[in-house]
Every structure is written in structure tokens, then in C-alpha cells.
Amino acid sequence: MGLAITGVAWDDFRLVKAVADRGGLTRAAEDLGINHSTAFRRLAAIEAQTGTRLFERHRGGYVATPAGIAMIEAAGRMEAQVARFQRESAGRSLEPAGELRITAPAGLVANTLMPLLGRFAERYPLICLDLVVSEEALNLSRRDADVAIRASDEPPATLVGRRLATIQWAVYGRSDRIWPPLSECVWVCPSEAVAGGRFTRFLAGRATSGRLGMRINTVLGLREAIEAGIGVGPLPCWDADASPTLVRLSETVPELTAGLWLLTHPDLRHAGRVRAFMDFMAEAFVGLRPAIEGLSRPR
Known part of the structure; x- marks a missing residue:
């Protein structure tokens, strides 16, 4: 059965694409600022108008059918054109x-x-x-x-x-402590998920006999953890050098430069x-x- 999209509104395309992007109706409705029941009724109406099922409902979420994929691809092209128009108008x-x-x-x-x-x-x-x-x-x-x-x-x-x-980044610790060699220190470091694992690779070559005191999944909070005395760790120089409670313990680190x-x-x-x-x-x-x-x- 072919996909009849004549008369389908742009908002309907947006809903179908949002369901695909978010994997279900609930999160799609949140993105579009409507409630779940409204999204459910609209999707049912779109499928009735197009004469075909656009998604298979599975326990793990909504999976697009071939007809649904065709509509999602059309929605993507329309979204790109709308965004381009908005940029050019703003420009x-x-x-x-x-x-x-x-x-x-x-x-x-x-x-x-x-x-x-x-x-x-x-x-x-x-x-x-x-x-x-x-x-x-x-x-x-x-x-x-x-x-x-x-x-x-x-x-x-x-x-x-x-x-x-x-x-530029360097290693910092609390200024009111006497620190052993960095290889023997307790460390605070961003997790593997941050910056493509750059910080994890950096730490692997330095904390040879020390240990990891805290791992953080973002750079936010890293300075506060080091200021709290949990351990030493890498910080951007512009931030750490301005803190009276921190002292630089290394030269700048080329592999963390960005x-x-x-x-x-x-x-x-x-x-x-x-x-x-x-x-x-x-x-x-x-x-x-x-x-x-x-x-x-x-x-």
C-alpha cells in the first residue's frame, strides 16, 4: 500500500518525526509541548488519513514501518528547508x-x-x-x-x-597541603564519557601508584571537588589560577589543550x-x- 500524504499538515510531519527521534509518544509529546493523549489521537488520525500504519508498537518503543520511514525522511527534508529559511531571514x-x-x-x-x-x-x-x-x-x-x-x-x-x-590545563591541588609526587596522589578526574576519554587516558599515564578518589561525568564540579580536598586533578588554568585555595602542581599538559x-x-x-x-x-x-x-x- 502506498503512502498518501496529500493534505497532511506540517505539524503532523513534526509529530511523526518526533516520535521516531524520541522513540515513543511520551517524550515526543514533551518535546512538542502537548500532552500524551493529544499526541496519541493525532498519530491515530494521521495513520487514518494516510491509510497505513506508520509505527509498530513494541515494548521497547515505537519502530517506524517503511511508510513511517518515508514520512520521517520527508519531514527531515522539510525541517531542513524551514531551518534554512529561518537562518536566511534572520541573516x-x-x-x-x-x-x-x-x-x-x-x-x-x-x-x-x-x-x-x-x-x-x-x-x-x-x-x-x-x-x-x-x-x-x-x-x-x-x-x-x-x-x-x-x-x-x-x-x-x-x-x-x-x-x-x-x-591550557594543568594539575592542581589544595594550596594548604604538602603533596607527594603526583604518581602517589589520590586523583579527581572526568570520566571516560567526557571529551572522548581524553582525561582517562591522561590519568592512566600518571596515577601509577595513586588511586582515583572521584570520577565525574562532566567538567562542572571538578574544581569544587579538588578544592574540597578529595584529590588532585586537571583543571583549566584560567579557572584554577584564580582560586586562592588551589596551587598548580604541574606544567601545562599538552594532551589536554583545546x-x-x-x-x-x-x-x-x-x-x-x-x-x-x-x-x-x-x-x-x-x-x-x-x-x-x-x-x-x-x-
Whole structure:
């Protein structure tokens, strides 16, 4: 039986794609801002209108049928076209005004980025900032964000921007303790899931006779754990050197180095609010670069 999609609304395509992406009705309904019963009735109506079943219901979730896959693929193409239209429309706005969605990692937000955002907001009062704090790389092509501040060795080729600095890391511990050689210390370290296992590989070559005191599944909270005395561990120099309770115990660590990038989508780079933000941050980070690159004198 063929799939008849004549007269099916864009919102129906969105629902079918959301069910596929989220594996079921409940999470799809949450994403779309509707309740479960509404999503159930709408999906039943879509299947009745198209004359075919779009999903097989299994205990583990909803699995798309061939007809469902065809509709999901069509929805993906439509979503890409809508996102492209939105980007191009936003890119035509030359005035620094309107909503600007920024994504940045949590470790950068509180002490470093927020004061800069305060100064930016004062300079551009017609821009409404929407800050998405996330360690994940949001999709700028879908306009999950307009601008990303991202730690990366290889930023996506589909984005444009500039390298703000090189993030240097070193090993730190509490400044009120006398530490044995690092190989004998108790360590605090991000888990295998962080940065592709980079920190786990780093630790394997150093904690030869020491032990792991804490593993954390994010960089957020790492400094607080080391300040609490749980152990020594790697920290970005710009953050740790500013803490009076910490002391640097090593030289900077090349294998943990990463670039700090300011990125946007090519369709948005000429939009007034995006251009204003990119220029402002590039200038502001010049003064922060020595601390980010570990050039400030350790105590």
C-alpha cells in the first residue's frame, strides 16, 4: 500500500518525526509541548488519513514501518528547508536587535562569560540574550543556537568564526597541603564519557601508584571537588589560577589543550545582532587570553 500524504499538515510531519527521534509518544509529546493523549489521537488520525500504519508498537518503543520511514525522511527534508529559511531571514536583519541564542559550556559561564554578557547587554539593550548552557554541541544548522562558544580541536567545517584562545590545563591541588609526587596522589578526574576519554587516558599515564578518589561525568564540579580536598586533578588554568585555595602542581599538559572557538552559521554571520556579538567577544577575549593560555604567574 502506498503512502498518501496529500493534505497532511506540517505539524503532523513534526509529530511523526518526533516520535521516531524520541522513540515513543511520551517524550515526543514533551518535546512538542502537548500532552500524551493529544499526541496519541493525532498519530491515530494521521495513520487514518494516510491509510497505513506508520509505527509498530513494541515494548521497547515505537519502530517506524517503511511508510513511517518515508514520512520521517520527508519531514527531515522539510525541517531542513524551514531551518534554512529561518537562518536566511534572520541573516537579513542588519540592526543589532532581536533575540540572540548563545550556547556555551557550563564551566565557562559563571565566572568568565557572564560578566562579558552583562557588558554586552549594556551596550546593546535591544538584543535579548537566550543563553543555553550545554556541554553538547548544539546544531547551529537547525538554529538550536545562533552562536556557539565551544572548546574544540576541530570545529565543524559547516560553521564560520574565529579561534579566541588556546585552553591550557594543568594539575592542581589544595594550596594548604604538602603533596607527594603526583604518581602517589589520590586523583579527581572526568570520566571516560567526557571529551572522548581524553582525561582517562591522561590519568592512566600518571596515577601509577595513586588511586582515583572521584570520577565525574562532566567538567562542572571538578574544581569544587579538588578544592574540597578529595584529590588532585586537571583543571583549566584560567579557572584554577584564580582560586586562592588551589596551587598548580604541574606544567601545562599538552594532551589536554583545546582551542576555544566562537562560531556561527554562514547564513547568520552578517545579521546585526550576530555580528555585534562576534566582534564584541573577539575583542573582550583578547584581555582574557593570557589567563586562558596559562600564562598568568601561578602562586
